[in-house]
Amino acid sequence: MATREVLVIVPALNEEESLATTLDEVRAVAPWVDLLVVDDGSRDGTAEVARVRGVPVLRHVVNLGVGAALQSGFRYALESGYAIGVQLDADGQHDPRDLEALVAPVREGRCDVAIGSRYVTPTGYRAPKARRLGMLLFSAVVRVALGQHIADTTSGFRAYGRRAMEAGRDDFPRDFPDAPLLIALGRRGFRFLEVPARMREREAGRSFYTLSKSLYYPYKNMLASLMAWLRPDGRRRS
Amino acid sequence: MEFLSRAQVVTALGATLLVLIVLDLVRRRRLSEDYSLLWVVSTVMVAVLGFSTPLLTSLTHALGILYEASTVFFFGLGFATAMLLFLSVKLSRLGQDHLTLTRELAFLRLELERLRIHPPAPSESGRGTPGRESA
Numbered sequence: 001m002a003t004r005e006v007l008v009i010v011p012a013l014n015e016e017e018s019l020a021t022t023l024d025e026v027r028a029v030a031p032w033v034d035l036l037v038v039d040d041g042s043r044d045g046t047a048e049v050a051r052v053r054g055v056p057v058l059r060h061v062v063n064l065g066v067g068a069a070l071q072s073g074f075r076y077a078l079e080s081g082y083a084i085g086v087q088l089d090a091d092g093q094h095d096p097r098d099l100e101a102l103v104a105p106v107r108e109g110r111c112d113v114a115i116g117s118r119y120v121t122p123t124g125y126r127a128p129k130a131r132r133l134g135m136l137l138f139s140a141v142v143r144v145a146l147g148q149h150i151a152d153t154t155s156g157f158r159a160y161g162r163r164a165m166e167a168g169r170d171d172f173p174r175d176f177p178d179a180p181l182l183i184a185l186g187r188r189g190f191r192f193l194e195v196p197a198r199m200r201e202r203e204a205g206r207s208f209y210t211l212s213k214s215l216y217y218p219y220k221n222m223l224a225s226l227m228a229w230l231r232p233d234g235r236r237r238s
Numbered sequence: 239m240e241f242l243s244r245a246q247v248v249t250a251l252g253a254t255l256l257v258l259i260v261l262d263l264v265r266r267r268r269l270s271e272d273y274s275l276l277w278v279v280s281t282v283m284v285a286v287l288g289f290s291t292p293l294l295t296s297l298t299h300a301l302g303i304l305y306e307a308s309t310v311f312f313f314g315l316g317f318a319t320a321m322l323l324f325l326s327v328k329l330s331r332l333g334q335d336h337l338t339l340t341r342e343l344a345f346l347r348l349e350l351e352r353l354r355i356h357p358p359a360p361s362e363s364g365r366g367t368p369g370r371e372s373a
Binding site: 006038056057058059062064069071072075076105174 | 336337340341344345347348373
């Protein structure tokens with residue numbers, strides 16, 4: 001039973017430079033949400049930046065991956081009784097002014113997962129060519145798997161209802177949670193809605209998606225998407 | 239005992255030595271019993287093939303392989319592949335366990351930090367905190 005409303009989950013890896021601004025901005029713009037930082041094995045002062053602001057920190061002592069960080073956030077949200085969990089990047093890419101618009105459809109029961117999308121209305125965002133190609137590819141994969149068009153499958157700005165968090169908590173890859181999580185949830189009947197969201201350039205630090213991962217990412221995401229499609233009953237991976 | 243080639247002798251002796259090494263590692267608790275199983279089975283199999291020329295020859299003919307040495311390699315490679323697959327499965331399992339433990343630690347640390355900042359009030363029954371009780 002949900003007793004609190006919205007928890008913003010911020011997975012962070014070595015983001016001490018941009019995390020402060022991100023947290024302060026969320027507090028200023030959306031004082032109605034609670035914050036949680038999941039420090040995924042950072043070697044800098046990421047956890048401290050959150051602690052001095054009174055933001056609870058779940059600290060993975062070693063790096064587990066952004067998917068695993070999100071799962072930890074889901075577990076925290078569920079155990080603490082939140083109705084909605086929002087995934088927000090630590091690097092300042094997502095604009096907290098969009099939080100209200102993102103949360104509203106989940107709160108009103110219009111969908112189970114709201115995806116902050118660059119493509120619902122033109123936002124002036126131009127992704128790099130390789131990334132655009134990836135988005136098209138995974139958009140096609142999701143369309144084949146679910147019969148539903150989601151333009152921005154790689155968006156890391158999403159709001160999840162409680163049931164979606166419960167269903168997805170253990171059942172998506174620990175490194176790249178994008179398309180496979182959508183497929184895993186979609187196969188179990190959860191509804192998605194894309195909401196226009198502004199995306200900004202990274203403020204500092206390095207993206208989770210480094211060059212070395214750019215070849216592994218499509219392979220892993222394709223395989224995990226296929227597996228999510230093959231296991232609609234949500235059996236645990238272990 | 240008749241050997242077809244020197245290579246067969248080397249194979250037979252090498253496999254026997256490996257069996258002994260594996261068993262010794264288990265004895266010294268450097269290798270756990272479950273990991274040793276596949277090693278023992280594979281090396282014993284190769285050793286038997288190395289020592290028993292009739293078995294090696296008939297198996298080679300049955301499989302349609304041209305040379306006896308290839309049969310030994312064939313089985314050796316088969317076992318190596320099985321071992322790699324087995325280890326990959328074990329590693330995946332370990333990775334999952336490692337994730338669970340790391341996450342559990344994160345939750346416990348957060349709980350501990352909270353308890354340090356807001357220690358629970360002593361219970362009304364007057365028993366005090368567990369720390370004081372044991373002191």
